[in-house]
Amino acid sequence: MPRWPNSLRNRVLAVLLASMAASALLVGGATTLLWDPFTRWMLRDLIEDDTQGLVKHLQFDAQGRPVGWDPAKIEPWMFESLRAEVLVRVADADGRIVLANDEHAQMLAADGQTFTGRRQSFTFHRQGVAMHAATAPFKSGGQRWYLQFAVSDRMVLRMRESVGVDVLRQGTLALGATFLVVFLVTIHLALRQALNPVRQASDAARQISPRTLDARLPAAEQPLELRPLVDAFNQALERLQAGFRTQQAFLSNAAHELKTPLALIRAQAERVDADRGRERMLRDVDQVARQVQQLLLLAEASEGQNYRVHTIDPKPSIREVFDFMERVADRHGVTLGLQMSPAPARWRADRGALFTLLKNLLENAIQHSPADGVVKLQVSEAGFEVADEGEGVADHELPRIFERFWRGAGRREQGAGLGLSICSEIATVHGWRLTAHRLSPGFAIRCEMAVSLAWRPVDRP
Incomplete structure (x- = not known):
């Protein structure tokens, strides 16, 4: 059985179709539950409107008395042939009937009540049949009149069952089918147009190769969700x-x-x-x-993904580096000193990278210190500093000491000029900052960790 392609367009269509189906079920259920009371409310409102319409088409004689309806608007047979199902009455200000389509000479009223002459809708029973009626007061020729219109409940229900329900069902199905076709066509075209930037971005991404890595996809043209x-x-x-x-x-x-x-x-x-x-x-x-x-x-x-950064206690790593480099310092006749004030509590660092950073800085200081010189490692919560007593670096050369393969005037033949570059890469990836300073005498490199309290990878140009 073939699977439906897992595309964004199909997912949107599925969500929209599911929403439409859920809405249809909700509307259908609500219509089923509320159909009867809604119909009766509509019937009452319709009767009130019909009563007002009868008032507009009422005709009067020379004395200003109602005599019938305009035959061009309301055909007489409607009230004459359906007297048992449709009742109409017109009365004067005292409630006396002046026009009616049956022989009863009294105004209509709800069951157990009398005619009040006010505008209202009501229900009463006539010969066991429920009737829906409305009263509409109006004025003509300076006189006040009342018009009543009533329709039997059985006639309304018969018309609804024989004509209304089928027409409503057929109209609903036709409207739903038309809407569904129009919806699918329009949403297909709209989604195709909306996803056009995504297709263009896919084509652009497909063209990127190792020789065109400087190309970038246009984010501003994409939908907000895809940016x-x-x-x-x-x-x-x-x-x-x-x-x-x-x-x-x-x-x-x-x-x-x-x-x-x-x-x-x-x-x-x-x-x-x-x-x-x-x-x-x-x-x-x-x-x-x-x-x-x-x-x-x-x-x-140089690659941030090679690091495993954790919150560590740096003192064991510092002691390990110090003990390791102390033997190197002894071979060069240099004294190595360590000072922790205050002792650092926690650092966010990669243990191996921290060891390499401290080792390279101490090794560089030892190799540039004179015999019987002193190299100091001072550690605090905010970072550390490695200082020597050598000749140092000229002021104009300080910005270049972290460049790869750079060696100053007092260069060491056994060095490659990469030690401080490695230190700079380690510090940059951790979010730390290395700075160089001249001393009297000597030279110092400081690592400031406060510039980045939390580790983050660094994007390089």
Whole structure:
């Protein structure tokens, strides 16, 4: 059995058809329950209108007395042939009958009551038959008159059963069928026109390829309900484009930076003896391995989905980094100091990324500190600072220290210029801010966490 296509248009049509069916059932049920009282209310209102209409077509003689009705408007046989079912009377101000279609010379009134002469609708019984009547006072020739009109209940019911119900049923079915056809045609055309921007957006999305990632779908032309989806798609394209750019930059940078060390290794292997050049070759190989490792770390740090951020107690991670780097500091003859005031309670961070961030900052400070120098790690609730006692960086070079592969005048031959770039990527993804400051003497890098109390991924251009 074929399934109905799961499209937005079909869903809207299904909802509309279900609403129409529910409305039809509700109206049908209400009509069934209220049909009889509604009919009687309509009958009373109709009799009142007919009574007023009879007043308009009443004719008078030269003395101003009613003598009948305009035959061009009301044919006489209606009152003469149906005397048992239709009654009409006209009386003067004293209630005396001056015109009637039967032999009874008294005004009509509800059961058990007398004629009052006021405008009203009422029901009475005549020879066991229920009659629906109305009284309409009016003035003509300066005199006051009363006109009464009555119709038997059995006549009304017979006409309704023989003519009215069938006509109503047939008219309802015809009207419903016509409405349904018109509705389906118009709603089909309207939905097709309304969903045209969605089809255009689908065609535009189908044309996007890795070479055209800068294309974006027009969100303003979409319906309000679909704009968040289009915006999310565009944001996904931006992240994908940023990932491609990062990948391309990584490949380009890696190829550029690895050319020279690899060329030196090849040249040394060809020129020197194995015993004399082995140590230098191993050192060059280690440098290449370090550069490759840092490039990989940089690529991982640039993608927010690689992080697992939780609310953590940072003190164990800080102690772990401090103990690890203390051995490195001892090899360089540098003293490593730690100060926590006040001790941080909770941070939103990825433990592994936090370890890498602190390790790279401490390693950079240790390698740029003089022998017998001191490197301080100061931690607070709002962030931390790593300070050394080295030569520092010139003021005009401070904005460049986080650039990839940048190394200042006091560059280290074993460095690739990627350590601080990795730190910057980690801080940016966490929503933190790294800033560089000159000291007297020395240099400091501060990490301010208060700029983002809650972790959020960062969109990069």
